[in-house]
Amino acid sequence: MPETTDRSIRDNRLLLGAIIFFIAVASGAGIYLWSRMGGSAESGTPAAEDRLPRMQLIRLTEPLTVTLYYPFDGRLARGEAAVKRQPDTQSQAREAVASLFADQRASAAAALRDVKLRELYVDALGTAYVDLSPSQRKDVKASVEEELLAVYAVVNTLTQNFEEIRQVRILLDGKEAQTLAGHVDLSRPLTKRMDLVKQ
Amino acid sequence: MRTVVELIVLCSLLLPAAALPAEKGLTVNGVRFFSYPAFTRVVFEVEAAAPYVITKTPDGHGLLFRAYDGRLALKSALPPIRDGIVSGVELREEAGNAYLLVRLDPAAGEAKDFVLRGPDRIVLDISRGSAPAGAAPQADKPLVVVLDPGHGGKDGGITGARGEEKTLALELALQIRKNLRKDQRFTVVLTREKEQALSLDDRAAISNTAGASIFVSIHAAAGAGGRVYIEDLSDDGGGQTAQPPRGDFLGFEAGSEQQAMVWGRQQAAHARESGLLGRRLAQHLAGKEDAEAVQAPLAGLRAVDAAAALIEFGMEQDISRTAEAVAGGIEQYARDDR
Numbered sequence: 449m450p451e452t453t454d455r456s457i458r459d460n461r462l463l464l465g466a467i468i469f470f471i472a473v474a475s476g477a478g479i480y481l482w483s484r485m486g487g488s489a490e491s492g493t494p495a496a497e498d499r500l501p502r503m504q505l506i507r508l509t510e511p512l513t514v515t516l517y518y519p520f521d522g523r524l525a526r527g528e529a530a531v532k533r534q535p536d537t538q539s540q541a542r543e544a545v546a547s548l549f550a551d552q553r554a555s556a557a558a559a560l561r562d563v564k565l566r567e568l569y570v571d572a573l574g575t576a577y578v579d580l581s582p583s584q585r586k587d588v589k590a591s592v593e594e595e596l597l598a599v600y601a602v603v604n605t606l607t608q609n610f611e612e613i614r615q616v617r618i619l620l621d622g623k624e625a626q627t628l629a630g631h632v633d634l635s636r637p638l639t640k641r642m643d644l645v646k647q
Numbered sequence: 648m649r650t651v652v653e654l655i656v657l658c659s660l661l662l663p664a665a666a667l668p669a670e671k672g673l674t675v676n677g678v679r680f681f682s683y684p685a686f687t688r689v690v691f692e693v694e695a696a697a698p699y700v701i702t703k704t705p706d707g708h709g710l711l712f713r714a715y716d717g718r719l720a721l722k723s724a725l726p727p728i729r730d731g732i733v734s735g736v737e738l739r740e741e742a743g744n745a746y747l748l749v750r751l752d753p754a755a756g757e758a759k760d761f762v763l764r765g766p767d768r769i770v771l772d773i774s775r776g777s778a779p780a781g782a783a784p785q786a787d788k789p790l791v792v793v794l795d796p797g798h799g800g801k802d803g804g805i806t807g808a809r810g811e812e813k814t815l816a817l818e819l820a821l822q823i824r825k826n827l828r829k830d831q832r833f834t835v836v837l838t839r840e841k842e843q844a845l846s847l848d849d850r851a852a853i854s855n856t857a858g859a860s861i862f863v864s865i866h867a868a869a870g871a872g873g874r875v876y877i878e879d880l881s882d883d884g885g886g887q888t889a890q891p892p893r894g895d896f897l898g899f900e901a902g903s904e905q906q907a908m909v910w911g912r913q914q915a916a917h918a919r920e921s922g923l924l925g926r927r928l929a930q931h932l933a934g935k936e937d938a939e940a941v942q943a944p945l946a947g948l949r950a951v952d953a954a955a956a957l958i959e960f961g962m963e964q965d966i967s968r969t970a971e972a973v974a975g976g977i978e979q980y981a982r983d984d985r
Contacts, residue, residue, distance in 0.1 A: 589804070592945075592957065596943050626946050627946045631946065632944055636944065
């Protein structure tokens, strides 16, 4: 009989130990998962799903630095400009070209001074359509060199800052045009020309 | 595409008389020419496709184009052409029946025709055959040099202290012609000899019709430095991502063999010659042996079927000296590089 009692007490102790061990492991795992998830709602820290949009919002308010290409001394020169950050490539590209036309360094070039940006679209194939119009109601007057550098200032600014943009079509007043000032062919898509850039 | 074209041709030719327009005959609204190195395309723009007959003249020097049934009517003037394959098109009348005579040069080879619909056109392609025995060697023929003074009419180009670009460009072209005329190897043609508006395509058409071997477009810029440009063919629709034109007026499928030969692609066949011409002009204008032409996508050169370059001289430069330099560059190209 005493032998039976001893065995029963020993079995109960083993069971109690197993229960305590299980509770300890479960508690440890719970604490670990809780800490990985960023704490409880009571602590005041936002949950993971709330935190991501807030981070993006903060980044959108920061300006984006783009490289502008503008005519200078018979070549294209590089210069940086801070532009308002936009949520998509098309809007960002529009912002970059608007910044080019507004830039004092670029507006020294006759052909860029005489035009303004109407619209800019990017299609799924990576072609940016840049719709320009004369800033005053008169034709754009420029030499071949001025026209060439003005056109590639736009093309290089777009293709070098946005990898989604592979080529550029320039339109005038919403329509396909043969040239801007009588020389450079705008009837085809244009790709970047880095040989025109001052090293 | 070829199958479709063949089908259209077959249908138009085999259509029963009842299916054809009630009014018999063929009305030609206009005739257009397109000169390529290997062939000349004559396009008869017709009011409505109808059966036609094309036969060779007995002497083999012409093609007769007439309506199969009824009268042929021509509604516009015939443009001039002389491109080494076709030497002209005339409207003739015989026994009350009008027909068009396409006069062929000795170099003309086989001819083939087909019909395109919407708008209706009858297209005649005449290939360049082998030169007949006893023909004069090319070296003895004068080289046709076309000088193209830029701008004109309302488009004055840029304005400097010495006047408008259109006026200075014409002045320089006339001076270059004077210099080149001293050399009997050259026949010099100007796209304009007076104050006149011309489109870029008109200028190329004048050059192609004149059978030019050398084409030099003349422009001016502020300052004293001169530059030379040649056509940049790298963006000419060859890239995989490039958007092909939406379809030319002939309705060819974009990217097809025919598309590659339509108007505006002629310069592609002269890339090497234009590079050599551009280099010679740059060397003579800059007075430096290592001077090179700059490649640029130029709307005024792409339809020119000849070695072609564009010069931009400084408005402050002396016109006589610039003319000597340009003529010198042309002469050296003709002597050493052709």
